[in-house]
Amino acid sequence: MIRERVILITGANGEVGHGLIEALSAMPDQLPIVALDIKRLERPLRHLVKRTIIGDILNTELLESLDTEFEIDTIYHLAALLSTSSEFNPEGAHRVNVQGTINLLKLTVDQGVMRGAPVKFMYASSIASYGVPDLETKEAAGSVTEDQYLNPVTMYGCNKLYCEHLGRYYAERYRQLAASKAIGVDFRCVRFPGLISAMTVPTGGTSDYAPEMLHAAAQGKPYASFVRKDTTIPFMVMPDAIKALITLAQAPREKLSRYVYNVTSFSRSAEEFAKMVQSSFPGAQITFDPSDARQSIVDSWPAGLDDSAARQDWAWSPDYDADRAFHDYLAPTIVERYRETGEH
Numbered sequence: 362m363i364r365e366r367v368i369l370i371t372g373a374n375g376e377v378g379h380g381l382i383e384a385l386s387a388m389p390d391q392l393p394i395v396a397l398d399i400k401r402l403e404r405p406l407r408h409l410v411k412r413t414i415i416g417d418i419l420n421t422e423l424l425e426s427l428d429t430e431f432e433i434d435t436i437y438h439l440a441a442l443l444s445t446s447s448e449f450n451p452e453g454a455h456r457v458n459v460q461g462t463i464n465l466l467k468l469t470v471d472q473g474v475m476r477g478a479p480v481k482f483m484y485a486s487s488i489a490s491y492g493v494p495d496l497e498t499k500e501a502a503g504s505v506t507e508d509q510y511l512n513p514v515t516m517y518g519c520n521k522l523y524c525e526h527l528g529r530y531y532a533e534r535y536r537q538l539a540a541s542k543a544i545g546v547d548f549r550c551v552r553f554p555g556l557i558s559a560m561t562v563p564t565g566g567t568s569d570y571a572p573e574m575l576h577a578a579a580q581g582k583p584y585a586s587f588v589r590k591d592t593t594i595p596f597m598v599m600p601d602a603i604k605a606l607i608t609l610a611q612a613p614r615e616k617l618s619r620y621v622y623n624v625t626s627f628s629r630s631a632e633e634f635a636k637m638v639q640s641s642f643p644g645a646q647i648t649f650d651p652s653d654a655r656q657s658i659v660d661s662w663p664a665g666l667d668d669s670a671a672r673q674d675w676a677w678s679p680d681y682d683a684d685r686a687f688h689d690y691l692a693p694t695i696v697e698r699y700r701e702t703g704e705h
Protein backbone atom coordinates (compact mmCIF):
# COMPACT_ATOMS: atom_id res chain seq x y z
CA MET A 362 0.00 0.00 0.00
CA ILE A 363 1.33 3.43 -0.92
CA ARG A 364 0.30 6.09 1.53
CA GLU A 365 -0.58 9.43 -0.02
CA ARG A 366 1.63 12.33 1.01
CA VAL A 367 -0.43 15.13 2.57
CA ILE A 368 -0.46 18.17 4.82
CA LEU A 369 -2.58 17.78 7.97
CA ILE A 370 -4.33 20.84 9.43
CA THR A 371 -6.03 20.56 12.83
CA GLY A 372 -8.61 23.18 13.80
CA ALA A 373 -9.10 23.50 10.05
CA ASN A 374 -12.51 25.13 10.41
CA GLY A 375 -11.21 27.85 12.73
CA GLU A 376 -10.26 31.27 11.45
CA VAL A 377 -6.56 30.57 10.94
CA GLY A 378 -7.49 27.24 9.34
CA HIS A 379 -9.73 29.03 6.82
CA GLY A 380 -6.94 31.34 5.73
CA LEU A 381 -4.34 28.60 5.67
CA ILE A 382 -6.43 26.25 3.52
CA GLU A 383 -7.09 29.04 1.03
CA ALA A 384 -3.43 30.05 0.88
CA LEU A 385 -1.91 26.57 0.70
CA SER A 386 -4.36 25.29 -1.88
CA ALA A 387 -3.57 28.28 -4.11
CA MET A 388 0.16 27.58 -4.07
CA PRO A 389 1.64 25.70 -7.02
CA ASP A 390 2.82 22.12 -6.42
CA GLN A 391 1.24 21.92 -2.98
CA LEU A 392 0.48 18.60 -1.40
CA PRO A 393 -3.16 17.71 -0.82
CA ILE A 394 -4.65 18.84 2.49
CA VAL A 395 -6.36 16.69 5.10
CA ALA A 396 -8.54 18.95 7.25
CA LEU A 397 -9.42 17.85 10.77
CA ASP A 398 -11.89 19.71 12.99
CA ILE A 399 -14.63 18.89 15.48
CA LYS A 400 -16.99 20.85 13.23
CA ARG A 401 -17.68 20.18 9.59
CA LEU A 402 -15.49 22.25 7.29
CA GLU A 403 -17.48 25.14 5.84
CA ARG A 404 -18.78 24.47 2.39
CA PRO A 405 -16.67 26.97 0.37
CA LEU A 406 -13.50 25.32 1.68
CA ARG A 407 -14.46 21.71 1.08
CA HIS A 408 -13.40 21.54 -2.54
CA LEU A 409 -9.96 22.90 -1.61
CA VAL A 410 -9.00 19.91 0.51
CA LYS A 411 -8.50 16.24 -0.21
CA ARG A 412 -10.37 15.00 2.85
CA THR A 413 -12.33 16.62 5.63
CA ILE A 414 -12.52 14.69 8.85
CA ILE A 415 -14.94 15.61 11.61
CA GLY A 416 -13.14 14.40 14.69
CA ASP A 417 -11.43 15.16 17.95
CA ILE A 418 -7.67 15.42 18.50
CA LEU A 419 -8.27 13.55 21.77
CA ASN A 420 -9.40 10.50 19.77
CA THR A 421 -6.16 8.53 19.50
CA GLU A 422 -7.78 5.83 17.37
CA LEU A 423 -8.63 8.47 14.80
CA LEU A 424 -5.05 9.75 14.83
CA GLU A 425 -3.73 6.21 14.45
CA SER A 426 -5.94 5.72 11.41
CA LEU A 427 -4.45 8.91 9.90
CA ASP A 428 -0.99 7.55 10.65
CA THR A 429 -1.81 4.37 8.75
CA GLU A 430 -3.47 6.01 5.79
CA PHE A 431 -1.27 9.03 5.09
CA GLU A 432 2.34 10.04 4.83
CA ILE A 433 2.15 13.38 6.56
CA ASP A 434 4.64 15.92 5.26
CA THR A 435 3.78 18.75 7.67
CA ILE A 436 1.28 19.16 10.49
CA TYR A 437 -0.20 22.60 11.15
CA HIS A 438 -1.64 22.23 14.63
CA LEU A 439 -4.17 25.03 15.10
CA ALA A 440 -6.91 23.36 17.14
CA ALA A 441 -7.37 24.95 20.58
CA LEU A 442 -9.88 26.41 22.99
CA LEU A 443 -9.12 30.15 23.15
CA SER A 444 -8.50 32.16 26.29
CA THR A 445 -12.03 33.22 27.26
CA SER A 446 -13.62 29.82 26.52
CA SER A 447 -10.86 28.08 28.47
CA GLU A 448 -11.70 30.02 31.64
CA PHE A 449 -15.18 28.48 31.65
CA ASN A 450 -13.76 24.95 31.52
CA PRO A 451 -10.08 24.99 32.50
CA GLU A 452 -9.70 21.22 32.80
CA GLY A 453 -11.41 20.63 29.47
CA ALA A 454 -9.16 23.29 27.93
CA HIS A 455 -6.12 21.55 29.34
CA ARG A 456 -7.23 18.28 27.74
CA VAL A 457 -7.74 19.81 24.31
CA ASN A 458 -4.85 22.26 24.38
CA VAL A 459 -2.21 20.07 26.04
CA GLN A 460 -3.21 16.40 25.68
CA GLY A 461 -4.43 17.12 22.15
CA THR A 462 -1.04 18.62 21.33
CA ILE A 463 0.81 15.65 22.84
CA ASN A 464 -1.33 13.28 20.76
CA LEU A 465 -0.32 15.15 17.61
CA LEU A 466 3.34 15.30 18.63
CA LYS A 467 3.21 11.52 19.04
CA LEU A 468 1.62 11.15 15.60
CA THR A 469 4.44 13.32 14.22
CA VAL A 470 7.07 11.15 15.90
CA ASP A 471 5.47 8.00 14.45
CA GLN A 472 5.45 9.58 11.01
CA GLY A 473 9.10 10.56 11.43
CA VAL A 474 10.09 7.02 12.40
CA MET A 475 8.49 5.68 9.22
CA ARG A 476 10.15 8.37 7.13
CA GLY A 477 13.50 8.06 8.90
CA ALA A 478 13.69 11.81 9.60
CA PRO A 479 11.80 14.29 11.79
CA VAL A 480 8.53 15.58 10.36
CA LYS A 481 7.58 19.27 10.56
CA PHE A 482 5.17 20.29 13.30
CA MET A 483 3.93 23.88 12.97
CA TYR A 484 2.45 25.18 16.20
CA ALA A 485 0.31 28.29 16.65
CA SER A 486 1.12 29.87 19.99
CA SER A 487 -0.10 33.15 21.36
CA ILE A 488 0.52 36.44 23.09
CA ALA A 489 -1.40 34.78 25.94
CA SER A 490 1.87 32.98 26.84
CA TYR A 491 2.94 36.26 28.43
CA GLY A 492 1.93 37.67 31.76
CA VAL A 493 3.07 41.17 32.69
CA PRO A 494 2.38 41.86 36.35
CA ASP A 495 0.79 45.33 36.13
CA LEU A 496 0.08 48.25 33.81
CA GLU A 497 3.18 50.21 34.89
CA THR A 498 5.38 47.26 33.93
CA LYS A 499 3.46 46.81 30.70
CA GLU A 500 4.06 50.42 29.75
CA ALA A 501 7.72 50.32 30.71
CA ALA A 502 8.33 46.99 28.92
CA GLY A 503 7.12 48.12 25.47
CA SER A 504 7.89 45.36 22.95
CA VAL A 505 8.93 42.17 24.70
CA THR A 506 11.19 39.38 23.43
CA GLU A 507 10.24 35.71 23.35
CA ASP A 508 11.88 35.10 26.73
CA GLN A 509 10.51 37.91 28.89
CA TYR A 510 7.49 38.01 31.23
CA LEU A 511 6.42 34.40 30.76
CA ASN A 512 3.93 34.22 33.62
CA PRO A 513 0.61 33.65 31.86
CA VAL A 514 -2.56 34.34 33.83
CA THR A 515 -4.98 32.18 31.82
CA MET A 516 -5.36 28.43 31.42
CA TYR A 517 -4.99 28.94 27.66
CA GLY A 518 -1.77 30.92 28.14
CA CYS A 519 -0.37 28.27 30.50
CA ASN A 520 -1.30 25.59 27.97
CA LYS A 521 0.34 27.44 25.07
CA LEU A 522 3.55 28.15 26.96
CA TYR A 523 3.80 24.56 28.16
CA CYS A 524 3.21 23.21 24.64
CA GLU A 525 6.04 25.43 23.39
CA HIS A 526 8.26 23.64 25.92
CA LEU A 527 6.86 20.27 24.85
CA GLY A 528 7.78 21.11 21.28
CA ARG A 529 11.37 21.82 22.31
CA TYR A 530 11.43 18.56 24.29
CA TYR A 531 10.10 16.50 21.36
CA ALA A 532 12.58 18.22 19.04
CA GLU A 533 15.67 17.78 21.20
CA ARG A 534 15.25 15.24 23.94
CA TYR A 535 12.44 12.85 23.08
CA ARG A 536 13.16 9.50 24.80
CA GLN A 537 16.63 10.75 25.61
CA LEU A 538 17.56 7.63 27.60
CA ALA A 539 16.83 5.17 24.79
CA ALA A 540 19.79 3.03 23.65
CA SER A 541 19.84 4.63 20.22
CA LYS A 542 18.86 8.20 19.43
CA ALA A 543 15.11 8.46 18.92
CA ILE A 544 13.61 10.45 16.06
CA GLY A 545 11.77 13.49 17.40
CA VAL A 546 9.93 16.25 15.55
CA ASP A 547 10.93 19.32 13.55
CA PHE A 548 9.05 21.72 15.84
CA ARG A 549 8.45 25.31 14.68
CA CYS A 550 6.23 27.75 16.51
CA VAL A 551 4.82 31.19 15.80
CA ARG A 552 3.69 33.25 18.78
CA PHE A 553 0.84 35.36 17.39
CA PRO A 554 -0.53 38.71 18.55
CA GLY A 555 -4.31 39.28 18.37
CA LEU A 556 -5.49 38.18 14.93
CA ILE A 557 -8.09 39.93 12.80
CA SER A 558 -9.78 38.39 9.80
CA ALA A 559 -12.22 40.07 7.45
CA MET A 560 -13.86 36.73 6.74
CA THR A 561 -14.47 35.21 10.18
CA VAL A 562 -15.20 36.35 13.73
CA PRO A 563 -13.19 34.42 16.32
CA THR A 564 -14.95 32.49 19.04
CA GLY A 565 -13.93 32.52 22.66
CA GLY A 566 -10.83 34.74 22.58
CA THR A 567 -10.04 37.78 24.70
CA SER A 568 -8.51 39.86 21.92
CA ASP A 569 -11.89 39.51 20.21
CA TYR A 570 -12.99 43.07 21.04
CA ALA A 571 -11.07 44.30 17.99
CA PRO A 572 -12.49 41.94 15.36
CA GLU A 573 -15.94 42.14 17.01
CA MET A 574 -15.88 45.94 16.78
CA LEU A 575 -15.03 45.78 13.11
CA HIS A 576 -17.53 43.08 12.16
CA ALA A 577 -20.32 44.82 14.11
CA ALA A 578 -19.57 48.08 12.27
CA ALA A 579 -19.59 46.33 8.90
CA GLN A 580 -23.04 44.95 9.72
CA GLY A 581 -24.33 48.32 10.96
CA LYS A 582 -24.66 47.03 14.53
CA PRO A 583 -23.65 48.92 17.69
CA TYR A 584 -20.79 47.47 19.71
CA ALA A 585 -19.76 47.86 23.35
CA SER A 586 -16.08 47.03 23.87
CA PHE A 587 -15.33 44.85 26.90
CA VAL A 588 -11.98 46.60 27.41
CA ARG A 589 -11.05 50.19 28.28
CA LYS A 590 -10.17 52.75 25.63
CA ASP A 591 -6.48 52.82 26.57
CA THR A 592 -6.03 49.01 26.33
CA THR A 593 -3.16 48.34 23.95
CA ILE A 594 -1.97 45.04 22.48
CA PRO A 595 -0.36 44.09 19.17
CA PHE A 596 -2.43 42.84 16.24
CA MET A 597 -1.99 41.27 12.87
CA VAL A 598 -4.38 40.66 9.99
CA MET A 599 -5.01 37.12 8.82
CA PRO A 600 -3.04 37.25 5.54
CA ASP A 601 0.08 38.11 7.54
CA ALA A 602 -0.61 35.35 10.09
CA ILE A 603 -0.82 32.85 7.24
CA LYS A 604 2.30 34.29 5.65
CA ALA A 605 4.16 33.82 8.95
CA LEU A 606 3.14 30.17 9.27
CA ILE A 607 4.00 29.30 5.68
CA THR A 608 7.28 31.23 5.63
CA LEU A 609 8.47 29.61 8.84
CA ALA A 610 7.45 26.18 7.52
CA GLN A 611 9.52 26.78 4.38
CA ALA A 612 12.63 28.11 6.16
CA PRO A 613 15.72 25.89 6.09
CA ARG A 614 16.08 24.30 9.54
CA GLU A 615 19.71 25.39 9.82
CA LYS A 616 18.67 29.05 9.64
CA LEU A 617 16.46 28.70 12.69
CA SER A 618 18.15 29.65 15.94
CA ARG A 619 15.10 28.96 18.11
CA TYR A 620 11.85 27.01 18.19
CA VAL A 621 9.47 29.83 19.11
CA TYR A 622 9.25 33.11 17.21
CA ASN A 623 7.28 36.25 17.95
CA VAL A 624 5.61 37.89 14.98
CA THR A 625 3.71 41.15 14.99
CA SER A 626 2.39 43.89 12.80
CA PHE A 627 0.88 46.91 14.61
CA SER A 628 -0.01 47.86 18.18
CA ARG A 629 -3.05 50.07 18.76
CA SER A 630 -5.20 51.04 21.72
CA ALA A 631 -8.86 50.00 21.65
CA GLU A 632 -9.77 53.67 21.14
CA GLU A 633 -7.36 54.05 18.21
CA PHE A 634 -8.75 50.84 16.76
CA ALA A 635 -12.30 52.16 17.13
CA LYS A 636 -11.29 55.35 15.28
CA MET A 637 -9.85 53.32 12.42
CA VAL A 638 -13.05 51.30 12.25
CA GLN A 639 -15.07 54.53 12.22
CA SER A 640 -12.93 55.97 9.45
CA SER A 641 -13.83 52.97 7.29
CA PHE A 642 -17.43 52.78 8.53
CA PRO A 643 -18.50 56.34 9.36
CA GLY A 644 -21.31 56.35 11.89
CA ALA A 645 -20.23 53.06 13.51
CA GLN A 646 -21.55 53.11 17.07
CA ILE A 647 -18.76 51.98 19.38
CA THR A 648 -18.91 52.41 23.15
CA PHE A 649 -16.71 51.15 25.98
CA ASP A 650 -18.14 49.03 28.76
CA PRO A 651 -15.16 47.20 30.29
CA SER A 652 -15.57 43.87 32.02
CA ASP A 653 -13.12 43.70 34.94
CA ALA A 654 -12.33 40.03 34.44
CA ARG A 655 -11.61 40.10 30.73
CA GLN A 656 -9.87 43.47 31.09
CA SER A 657 -7.39 42.01 33.56
CA ILE A 658 -6.51 39.27 31.07
CA VAL A 659 -5.75 41.74 28.28
CA ASP A 660 -3.85 43.97 30.73
CA SER A 661 -1.49 41.03 31.36
CA TRP A 662 -0.57 40.87 27.66
CA PRO A 663 2.29 43.07 26.45
CA ALA A 664 1.69 46.20 24.38
CA GLY A 665 4.13 45.04 21.73
CA LEU A 666 6.11 42.02 20.56
CA ASP A 667 9.76 42.14 19.56
CA ASP A 668 9.92 40.03 16.41
CA SER A 669 13.54 40.71 15.51
CA ALA A 670 14.53 37.03 15.76
CA ALA A 671 11.94 36.12 13.08
CA ARG A 672 13.09 39.04 10.94
CA GLN A 673 16.68 37.92 11.25
CA ASP A 674 16.32 34.14 10.88
CA TRP A 675 13.64 33.75 8.21
CA ALA A 676 13.27 37.28 6.82
CA TRP A 677 9.88 37.80 8.46
CA SER A 678 8.16 41.05 7.59
CA PRO A 679 4.41 41.73 7.65
CA ASP A 680 2.78 42.98 4.45
CA TYR A 681 0.16 45.04 6.29
CA ASP A 682 0.79 47.93 8.66
CA ALA A 683 -2.31 49.38 10.33
CA ASP A 684 -3.23 51.69 7.43
CA ARG A 685 -2.84 49.02 4.77
CA ALA A 686 -4.59 46.50 7.00
CA PHE A 687 -7.71 48.66 7.14
CA HIS A 688 -7.72 50.23 3.71
CA ASP A 689 -6.42 47.43 1.51
CA TYR A 690 -7.64 44.34 3.34
CA LEU A 691 -10.15 44.68 6.18
CA ALA A 692 -12.57 47.33 4.94
CA PRO A 693 -12.92 46.18 1.30
CA THR A 694 -12.96 42.46 2.09
CA ILE A 695 -15.44 42.75 4.92
CA VAL A 696 -17.86 44.83 2.87
CA GLU A 697 -17.74 42.17 0.16
CA ARG A 698 -18.14 39.39 2.72
CA TYR A 699 -21.36 40.80 4.19
CA ARG A 700 -22.68 41.73 0.76
CA GLU A 701 -22.24 38.11 -0.34
CA THR A 702 -23.76 36.52 2.72
CA GLY A 703 -26.44 39.15 3.16
CA GLU A 704 -25.85 39.07 6.95
CA HIS A 705 -26.81 42.58 7.93
Ligand code: SER
Pocket residue numbers: 443444445486487488489517553554555556565566567568569
Ligand atom coordinates in the same frame (compact mmCIF):
# COMPACT_ATOMS: atom_id res chain seq x y z
N1 SER B 1 -6.76 35.64 20.35
C1 SER B 1 -6.40 34.76 21.43
C2 SER B 1 -7.33 34.87 22.54
O1 SER B 1 -7.82 35.95 22.73
C3 SER B 1 -5.04 35.05 21.92
O2 SER B 1 -4.21 34.15 21.33
O3 SER B 1 -7.54 33.93 23.23
